[in-house]
Each structure stands twice: as C-alpha cells, then as structure tokens.
Amino acid sequence: MLNTLYLLAIPVLLIIYNICGYLLRRPGQKLPYPPGPRSLPIIGSLFDVLTPRTGLDTHWAIYRDIGNTYHSDVLHIDIFGDHTVVLNSAKAAEELLERRSGIYSSRPTMYMANESGLGWNFGTMPYTSWWRLHRRTFQQHFRSDAIAAYHPYIRQATSRLLRSLSGIQSTTMVTQYDDLQAIVRQHAASIILYTTYGITEKEDMDAFIELVNNAAESINATAIHGSFLMDYFPLLRYVPAWFPGAHFKRKAVHWAQSTSELVNKPWNQLRASISSGTAISCFGTKCLQKLNLTLNAADATEDTSDLGMSKAASDTKMEEVIRNCAGTAYMAGADTSVSLILISVLVLSHHPEVQAKAQEELDQVLSSAANSSQLPDFSDRGSLQYVEAIFKEILRMYPGVPLGLPHCSIADDVYEGYFIPKGTTVVGNAWTEPQSGTPSSKHSFNPDPELYAFGFGRRICPGRHLALDTSWLVLACILATCNITRISSDKSKEIDPIADFADGLVAHPQPFKCCIIPRSASAFELMKSGYEVGVRMEA
Numbered sequence: 001m002l003n004t005l006y007l008l009a010i011p012v013l014l015i016i017y018n019i020c021g022y023l024l025r026r027p028g029q030k031l032p033y034p035p036g037p038r039s040l041p042i043i044g045s046l047f048d049v050l051t052p053r054t055g056l057d058t059h060w061a062i063y064r065d066i067g068n069t070y071h072s073d074v075l076h077i078d079i080f081g082d083h084t085v086v087l088n089s090a091k092a093a094e095e096l097l098e099r100r101s102g103i104y105s106s107r108p109t110m111y112m113a114n115e116s117g118l119g120w121n122f123g124t125m126p127y128t129s130w131w132r133l134h135r136r137t138f139q140q141h142f143r144s145d146a147i148a149a150y151h152p153y154i155r156q157a158t159s160r161l162l163r164s165l166s167g168i169q170s171t172t173m174v175t176q177y178d179d180l181q182a183i184v185r186q187h188a189a190s191i192i193l194y195t196t197y198g199i200t201e202k203e204d205m206d207a208f209i210e211l212v213n214n215a216a217e218s219i220n221a222t223a224i225h226g227s228f229l230m231d232y233f234p235l236l237r238y239v240p241a242w243f244p245g246a247h248f249k250r251k252a253v254h255w256a257q258s259t260s261e262l263v264n265k266p267w268n269q270l271r272a273s274i275s276s277g278t279a280i281s282c283f284g285t286k287c288l289q290k291l292n293l294t295l296n297a298a299d300a301t302e303d304t305s306d307l308g309m310s311k312a313a314s315d316t317k318m319e320e321v322i323r324n325c326a327g328t329a330y331m332a333g334a335d336t337s338v339s340l341i342l343i344s345v346l347v348l349s350h351h352p353e354v355q356a357k358a359q360e361e362l363d364q365v366l367s368s369a370a371n372s373s374q375l376p377d378f379s380d381r382g383s384l385q386y387v388e389a390i391f392k393e394i395l396r397m398y399p400g401v402p403l404g405l406p407h408c409s410i411a412d413d414v415y416e417g418y419f420i421p422k423g424t425t426v427v428g429n430a431w432t433e434p435q436s437g438t439p440s441s442k443h444s445f446n447p448d449p450e451l452y453a454f455g456f457g458r459r460i461c462p463g464r465h466l467a468l469d470t471s472w473l474v475l476a477c478i479l480a481t482c483n484i485t486r487i488s489s490d491k492s493k494e495i496d497p498i499a500d501f502a503d504g505l506v507a508h509p510q511p512f513k514c515c516i517i518p519r520s521a522s523a524f525e526l527m528k529s530g531y532e533v534g535v536r537m538e539a
C-alpha cells in the first residue's frame, strides 16, 4: 500500500515541479537552448541519458555519443525541467569554464552528496566566500613549489611500490589486478596521508586506507549530476530511510557514517599527536601553526573577514576549514592517482614498442647521470621528453576524472547563439579527445592534457601538482625497471583499454591481468633496493 502511494506521489510531484518551472521561466528568453535530445513532456530527455546500451556504458561515453548524434560540441539535456549543458570540446570548455569563469565557477546543489555527509568536502561547495576560504587555505600548501618538499617521501613510497611489485614477481609471473590495485592504492594513500596528516605508522595507514576506500564510494557515486533522482527532485531527501523503496536514503545513511569518520578520525589523531609532541610536519600542522601564529600576533593578517564574524568566533571556524581541507585532500588524493597509474599500466601493456623506445631514452639519460644504475628522479624529468609525451598522451586519451565535478552557472548567458539559463549544470567532458593512436603519437599538445584532465577555470584541481609528481615518478620507474606485457594465453578475456571502464566520478579500468617483469637481474635488484641506494638530492 505504502509502495503504491509512493509511486503515485512521484508523478504528482513531477507535474507540480514542471508547472512551477514553466511559470518561473524568464519572459526574455527567446533564443533556443543548445541542441540535444528531444524533450518529452515532464520527463524531458531522461531516457536518452539512462538507456543502457551495453552493461559497460559510462556517462562520459553517452554524452560524447549524444554529441556526435546531434553534430554539436555543446549539448543541452533537459530532465524534469533541470538543465544540463555538456561541453564536448576543449574550445567550448575553454570559452565557458575558463574565460567566463565569473559565471561558471559554482556547483549545482549536490543533494545526494550532501545527504551522504559530504558537505564538508569543498569540492562540492558552491562558489561562496566559505568555498574561497577553503580553496585559499588548501592551495597555499599544494602549490607546485610546496610539493617539492614532499619529494623525499614520494621517493620512499615509490621504493615501497617497486619492492611490492618485485615481490609479486618472485611468487607468480602473472600480476593479478587485485594485487596490483592493492599496491597502487597503498602507494597513493600513503602519500596523501603523510602529506596531509603526517601519518606514517603502518597499522594506522592500513586502517585509514580501508576507511577511504569505503568513503570514496560515496563521492564516486554521487558526484555525477543525475546519478540519483534526488538531483532532479530535491524533495526526495525528506523521504525517511525506512520508507519502502527508499534504497537511496539507506545508501546515504551508510555513506554518511564513513564520510564523517573520514573527516574526523585522522584529524583527531593529528590533534592528539600535536598534543603529545609527536606530530610530523604536514599540511595540518603547517596550517594550525600558521593559525596560532596569526592568533598570537598583534598584527594578525589572516583574512577571515570573509566569514563575516568576530575574530574569536572565526578561530573555531578556521580550524573547521583546515579539517575540511585535510579531509578533502585525503578523499580526493587516495582514489584519483590510483586510476591514472592503473590506466598507464594497462595502456602500456598494449604498446610494447612504446615501452622499448622509452627504455632507450631512460637508459641513455640514466647512464649519463653521475651514478649509473639508478632509478629516474625528478631532476631527470626535463631530459626524459619521450616519457613525458607518453604521460601526457595517457592523460589526454584517458582522463581519470572524465566529467570532472559539475559546474553551475550563476547568471543567464548566451554561447554561439544558444541560451544557457542561470542555474544550469555545466559539465566539461574531457573524454572526447580521440582515443586512437599510440600513447606516444604526439610531442606537442594543445590544449595541454595536463590541464584539461584536471578540470577548468577557478575550480581546476588544486591537487594536480601532487598527483602529477606522484604518478610521473611511478610511470618512469616502472618503465625503467620492467616490461609490461599482456597475457597472451588469455586473449579472449583481454580488456579493451578504450571501452572498458567502470562508470563513476573516477574512471577505473575494469579488472585486467598483465605481466610486470623486471627487465634484467640488475633491474630486479634495483626494484628491491629502490631509492635507498644512491638517492640523489634535488638540484
């Protein structure tokens, strides 16, 4: 009975919602919306977006294909009166999200993410002074020059990754996806936990890796606009979790538990280590130290005026900002670099000729360095142009967060004669670059994929310097020491690196197998010793 009532309520709410939307439409709106699927009464283009074509369809591939159908790089999708504009070209994304960033830097209200307790994650916040305060606090410590201070730890973590890969190699020829994924996850999480909270203890690390793996599911599932009906019907958030059919609410309650633990547990641990005098210098300690210095200084200059409250009240708020930034970094950094490294391994396994050419370059550059038989280091990066080209090409062909986080317009706008109303969700689709060729077919890039894989304008990923340094070093070290091959006896089950990705905010390849084999006995030794032998200091 309750189920029937619930099902009847949905169309009634839809009709009221659409009538309100129609009545509220601005009279001046004469220009057409950008091209897109025909909008049916009430539901709009819902079926064009939802229709599963194969079990492996992803939102970014669907958007790209709809764009091809309508021969337009700017698409308009209307679902239940909610406007989404998808930008399927660098040109359109650059014009709207970069040049007109004054209009397009907000976020749509992410109802399901908020219900899942993600309101503290500043990636989900609209363009307000509260967001600006978070962004400024975060950026100061994740700039390119600030990241260089973490290079010694990134080398250590890369040594651990190589050692684990060499361990797999000694026990079995075939690298199973689960083993590879576990090694890469451990690597990414250890770097972000160290840089953010100064966490180095193995037991702590393991518990926190498990925590972020559970919590990352929430942002992965909720951040693509329209993944949940609640994005179109905010009223659904008032449905109680016990209500029949309200699976989404039960999911949100479950996620809210992990996301709350994620933002609080490592933060409380950092606070405790500061109190006991055992804290390691990291994002959290540096921010808190700066806050204390500012509070104690007579000429305090920390700009908290944005908060619109007294200095005393803003102290507590500032600590909340720092805690939120740390939690956002922890969540954003633990999953994304994993996808980039796994994609790199998968793509390289399909291109032995590219590996051979990169190894030629690496051998040449490393043998001319003062101490031969070394691993590539950050100071070699400028000389490794072919490795750089591979890295950029992988970012271009397989951007790890293809749709980024949704932007939202805060004013009416017109682009190429099309009307984009205020409040439109605007999505830059980075998955539209050609996925043909080999991961080495280019040496110059316009646009630079290092930028476009990381989003746009004022919301561009502020963690990209850490992500790029971390992933580049892994790629260069694996290329220097290993050959990656496909499993020839298992061809029927090979993963097509172009098609087979799981849908969600972060694009993870479907499980695949490969062989990661040391190139020689000395390469095997190097994998086991890592940077511990002959670490070169930064120039």
Ligand code: HEM
Pocket: 122, 123, 124, 125, 135, 138, 142, 328, 329, 330, 332, 333, 334, 336, 337, 340, 399, 400, 401, 403, 404, 405, 406, 407, 453, 454, 455, 456, 457, 458, 459, 460, 461, 462, 463, 464, 466, 467, 468, 471
């Ligand atoms: C390969 C790894 C990564 C990729 C591909 C990536 C990509 C992205 C993309 C596409 C966005 C959305 C930008 C937009 O709205 O236009 C984003 C946002 C963000 N990323 Fe990353 N990211 C990566 C790693 C990281 C890391 C390691 C951190 C933290 C240290 C981080 C922190 C953030 C934050 C805080 C935001 C939200 C920015 C805001 O809303 O103002 N990301 N990232």
